[in-house]
Structures are given as C-alpha cells and as structure tokens.
Amino acid sequence: MNRVKRTLAPYLLVLPGGLWLLLFFIVPMAAMVSLSLQQGDVINGYRFTGHWQTYVDAITDYRVQLIRSLVYGLIATIILIVMSFPMAYWIAFHGGKRKSTYLFLILLPFFVSFVLRTISWRQLLTDDGVLLHPLKEAGLLSPGFHILGTPSAVIFGLVYNSLPFMVLPIYVALERIDPRVLEAARDLYAKPPTVFRKVVLPLALPGVFAGVLMTFVPASADYVNSQVLGSSSTTMIGQVIQAQYLANSNYPMASALSFMLMAVLLVGVFAYARALGTEDVMNAAAR
Amino acid sequence: MTTSTLTPPATAPAPVRPRRRVRITGAGVMFTYTWLIILWLVLPIFVMILFGFNDPKGRFNQTWQGFTFKWYKDVFAIHELTSALWLSLVIAVVSSLIAGAIGTGIGYALGRYQFRGSGGLNLLLFATMASPELVMGASLLSLFVSLNSGLGASTIVIGHVLFSISFVSTVVRARVITLDRSIEEAAADLGANAWTTFWKVTFPIILPAVFSGVLLAFALSIDDFVVTNFISGNATTFPLYIWGATRVGLPPQVNVMGTLIFATGVLIAVVSNLRSRAKSKQD
Numbered sequence: 001m002n003r004v005k006r007t008l009a010p011y012l013l014v015l016p017g018g019l020w021l022l023l024f025f026i027v028p029m030a031a032m033v034s035l036s037l038q039q040g041d042v043i044n045g046y047r048f049t050g051h052w053q054t055y056v057d058a059i060t061d062y063r064v065q066l067i068r069s070l071v072y073g074l075i076a077t078i079i080l081i082v083m084s085f086p087m088a089y090w091i092a093f094h095g096g097k098r099k100s101t102y103l104f105l106i107l108l109p110f111f112v113s114f115v116l117r118t119i120s121w122r123q124l125l126t127d128d129g130v131l132l133h134p135l136k137e138a139g140l141l142s143p144g145f146h147i148l149g150t151p152s153a154v155i156f157g158l159v160y161n162s163l164p165f166m167v168l169p170i171y172v173a174l175e176r177i178d179p180r181v182l183e184a185a186r187d188l189y190a191k192p193p194t195v196f197r198k199v200v201l202p203l204a205l206p207g208v209f210a211g212v213l214m215t216f217v218p219a220s221a222d223y224v225n226s227q228v229l230g231s232s233s234t235t236m237i238g239q240v241i242q243a244q245y246l247a248n249s250n251y252p253m254a255s256a257l258s259f260m261l262m263a264v265l266l267v268g269v270f271a272y273a274r275a276l277g278t279e280d281v282m283n284a285a286a287r
Numbered sequence: 288m289t290t291s292t293l294t295p296p297a298t299a300p301a302p303v304r305p306r307r308r309v310r311i312t313g314a315g316v317m318f319t320y321t322w323l324i325i326l327w328l329v330l331p332i333f334v335m336i337l338f339g340f341n342d343p344k345g346r347f348n349q350t351w352q353g354f355t356f357k358w359y360k361d362v363f364a365i366h367e368l369t370s371a372l373w374l375s376l377v378i379a380v381v382s383s384l385i386a387g388a389i390g391t392g393i394g395y396a397l398g399r400y401q402f403r404g405s406g407g408l409n410l411l412l413f414a415t416m417a418s419p420e421l422v423m424g425a426s427l428l429s430l431f432v433s434l435n436s437g438l439g440a441s442t443i444v445i446g447h448v449l450f451s452i453s454f455v456s457t458v459v460r461a462r463v464i465t466l467d468r469s470i471e472e473a474a475a476d477l478g479a480n481a482w483t484t485f486w487k488v489t490f491p492i493i494l495p496a497v498f499s500g501v502l503l504a505f506a507l508s509i510d511d512f513v514v515t516n517f518i519s520g521n522a523t524t525f526p527l528y529i530w531g532a533t534r535v536g537l538p539p540q541v542n543v544m545g546t547l548i549f550a551t552g553v554l555i556a557v558v559s560n561l562r563s564r565a566k567s568k569q570d
Contacts, residue, residue: 261419
C-alpha cells in the first residue's frame with residue numbers, strides 16, 4: 001500500500017500543473033494551427049477547410065517583416081553579447097563584496113513596468129527631448145537628426161530591455177569558474193589573452209548560450225519596442241500578428257504567422273538546447 | 288610584523304610596480320564602463336520619477352514645466368487608472384498563488400522522484416519558457432476564439448499562471464535537489480510518518496524557495512503586457528492602461544504609481560536581502 005502511494009506521489013504532485021500546461025499550452029497551440037487552416041469570418045464563424053493558401057499568402061505578404069524581425073533580433077543579440085560580457089566579467093572577477101549590489105542595480109529596471117520604461121525612452125529620445133535638444137543647440141548634431149522611428153531606435157530598445165537577461169547568465173557562468181583554474185593556467189605560463197581564450201571563454205560559453213536564448217527569442221517576437229520607438233518602416237512581425245488578431249480579426253492569417261514565427265524560433269531553440277542541455281538555460285532564466 | 292604588510296619591503300622586485308599600475312587602470316576602465324551601463328539602465332527610471340513631479344500645462348507630460356506635489360495628492364483621482372492598478376494587483380495575487388501551488392508540485396516531484404514522463408515534462412516546461420510571449424498570447428486567443436468563450440480577468444489569470452509555472456517549478460526544483468535527505472531520514476527514525484515528515488521537516492526547508500517562486504510569479508504577472516494584451520478582452524490592467532493612454536497623453540499619475548510600485552519593489556528586495564544576510568550570519 002505504502003509502496004503504491006510512493007510511486008503515485010510524483011504523478012499526483014505533477015497532475016494539476018501538468019493539466020494546466022496541457023490545457024493551456026498544448027491545446028491552444030493545436031487550436032492555433034487548426035485556426036490557420038480554417039476559412040470564414042468573425043460573424044459567420046470559421047470552418048476547417050485545410051486551406052494551405054493562408055501560409056502562402058502569409059509568406060508573400062509579410063516575408064519582409066518576418067526577416068526584419070529575425071535580423072533585428074540577431075543584431076540586438078550580437079550587441080548584447082559584446083556589451084554584456086565585459087560587464088559580467090568585471091563583476092564576477094573584480095566585484096568583490098559588492099557583487100550582489102551590482103546585480104541588484106542591473107535588475108533595477110525590472111521594478112518599473114516594461115511599457116512605462118519603453119515610453120520613458122521615447123520621451124528621452126524624442127527630437128526636442130532632453131538628450132537631443134541640447135546637442136542640437138550646441139551644434140553637435142544637425143537640426144534634422146533624429147533617432148525615433150529609425151531601425152537604430154528599435155534595436156536600441158531591444159538591447160535596453162534585454163540587457164539584464166544577457167548579463168546575468170554570463171555572470172553566473174563566470175562566477176562558477178574556480179579561481180584556482182585561472183591560477184593554474186598562469187602557473188603554466190599562459191599569458192592573460194591565452195588564459196582568456198583557452199580557459200575563461202570556453203567555461204563562459206554556456207552562459208552566453210543561455211543569454212542568447214533569453215534575448216534573441218523575445219527580441220525577434222517583440223512588438224512593443226518597434227511600435228513605441230519605431231515607425232512604419234521598422235514594422236516587425238509581432239506588430240503584424242498583433243494587428244491581424246486584435247485590429248483586423250483575421251484569425252487564420254494571424255495564426256499562420258504566429259505558427260511560422262514559433263516554428264522558426266523553436267526549431268532553432270530546440271536544436272540549440274539539445275546540443276547544450278536545457279538545465280543550465282532554465283536555471284539561468286529563473287534566477 | 289604589521290609594518291611589513293603596510294610598507295612593501297625595500298627588496299621588492301622593481302618590475303612588479305608598473306605592471307600593477309596597468310592593471311589598476313584596466314580595472315578603472317571596467318569600473319567606469321560598468322557604472323555607465325548601470326546609469327543607462329536606470330535613466331528611464333529617473334525620467335519616470337522626475338515627471339511624476341512635473342506640472343504639465345497641456346495633455347502631454349513630455350517637457351519639464353515646473354515642480355509640483357499635486358499628482359501625489361491626486362494619485363487616485365483617475366478612476367480608470369486606479370481600477371486598472373487594482374485589477375493588476377488582484378490578478379497578480381491570484382495567479383501567483385495558483386502558479387505557486389501547482390508549480391511547487393511539479394518542482395518537488397522533479398527534484399525528488401524519478402518517474403516516467405519526467406523527461407517529457409521537463410521538455411514541456413522548457414518549451415513554455417522558450418516560446419515567445421507573443422505566440423503564447425496568440426495561441427491562447429486562438430483557443431478562446433475557437434471555444435467562443437469570453438475574455439476577461441479569468442482568461443488573464445489562465446495566461447499568467449501558464450507562463451509562471453515553469454519559473455516557480457525551476458526555483459523549487461533547484462532547492463529540492465540540494466536538500467539533505469538525512470534530515471528526513473532522521474525524522475523517520477524518530478517515528479514520524481511521511482506526511483508529518485513532509486509538513487514538519489521538508490516543507491519549512493523548501494518554503495523560502497516556494498516564496499521566491501511566488502514572488503517571481505507576482506512580479507511577472509503585474510508587469511506582463513504581451514500575453515495580457517491578447518487575452519484581456521475589455522479588462523484593463525495597469526500596463527494595458529499605460530499602453531492605451533500613450534496616444535491621448537499619459538497622465539502624471541501613471542508616473543506617480545510607477546514610482547510607488549518601484550519604491551515598494553525595491554524596499555521588499557532590500558529588506559528580504561538584509562534578512563537573508565542576517566540569517567546566514569546567524570547560521
């Protein structure tokens with residue numbers, strides 16, 4: 001009896017959460033795929049017709065936005081790695097007693113609503129705002145110079161909102177490195193660049209990978225930054241999906257686009273996680 | 288002996304000094320770099336706090352026009368804004384408690400037992416974490432549309448619990464894995480049954496992890512915009528209100544509420560950090 005109870009215990013513990021994930025993650029994904037193959041409209045209802053044409057239309061009409069999203073996500077991710085690595089390195093190896101203070105400061109923006117932060121940046125970057133206006137007055141920038149509405153502004157927003165998600169996993173990976181390993185490398189006459197390249201970098205890579213995962217996916221699927229800081233020439237696929245769902249109620253098209261976005265991202269993510277193991281990535285994410 | 292540690296012995300090899308100076312300069316550059324990025328990260332927060340004290344003449348709270356406390360006095364003057372904040376709080380409490388309960392179940396099971404299907408469950412949790420919020424919101428909307436069910440506070444809770452489960456269970460699992468099993472064995476040796484052992488011994492040990500999981504879920508819920516925007520129907524949460532209000536001009540009360548939420552969050556974080564530090568000193 002006791003043994004039966006014990007073997008049943010994990011299933012009972014997992015049951016409510018597992019059901020939630022099944023009902024509200026797996027089933028909705030299936031509903032989305034099914035909706036993408038349906039035809040009809042909001043008033044008369046949708047019928048499943050196996051209409052593949054929606055996918056063809058989605059690619060012909062919104063190829064540009066889809067590719068643009070992936071490109072912006074990629075550029076933002078590269079900038080994030082370059083920006084975050086030195087900072088994470090310095091905090092991990094030279095932060096001393098203040099390490100947790102630095103980490104706390106990096107997380108500070110998360111105590112402010114994400115939408116509000118992004119709007120705050122629009123306020124700062126606007127043509128006659130507190131940042132650009134003085135520079136224009138001083139003649140350092142031409143009067144016609146503007147940031148808002150350009151691809152740079154959108155990528156800037158993506159980098160800003162993702163930075164902690166890149167710094168933290170890299171920091172965690174670097175922090176785990178035993179200082180004695182570095183000493184050993186030095187004792188074997190490795191010069192600092194060699195120590196970095198042969199010891200630090202390989203050990204930091206899982207952190208970088210976790211960071212890439214946590215920044216590239218949300219950045220590519222973003223629609224807040226591109227809407228608040230961008231213009232019609234910087235439209236990303238997220239904006240299209242949002243508009244097709246919520247403004248046009250073109251559910252089949254919106255579903256087809258979301259499914260394609262998810263397929264592109266998740267195929268990459270899973271290939272990546274298979275190569276590296278999911279545990280590290282999840283632990284880094286939950287910190 | 289103390290003097291020798293304070294002043295380097297005269298025989299110290301000469302080449303050490305310049306090398307050291309170079310290293311200090313490098314560290315100085317890094318120090319400045321790190322602080323510049325931190326400054327960049329908090330700049331919008333300064334703007335938010337500052338413009339809560341602004342006295343704008345028109346509808347748009349964009350340029351500095353004078354100092355005032357009146358928005359702090361009238362912080363609840365805009366009914367829609369207050370009810371949006373209230374709705375956000377209610378949804379965050381409800382969904383973080385649900386996610387805390389069912390996420391702890393998963394986290395405990397994964398950390399403690401080896402069972403059939405745990406690999407698939409891990410994969411599923413990872414998928415919910417790795418799939419973009421946009422797709423999560425879109426697929427939930429697809430489900431609700433297909434079911435022809437209404438949208439509102441309850442559908443928002445469904446979505447928020449969904450994206451919080453994986454975070455709660457990851458935090459709890461990490462704690463359960465590092466649990467010292469000999470404490471439970473000791474309890475069993477002293478005649479406690481499995482039920483008593485769990486509630487009197489195991490649960491108090493994992494409680495801090497459960498608590499931080501719930502707090503994480505609360506924070507994720509109260510700030511969520513993307514998923515909420517898809518499945519809210521006519522319900523308006525705090526982030527949705529801000530989003531809607533930007534077109535017509537954001538009232539300064541938004542900045543005040545943002546500042547108050549920020550201050551509360553920072554206070555909670557600092558206090559809990561100090562407490563855990565004091566506790567670790569005690570141990």
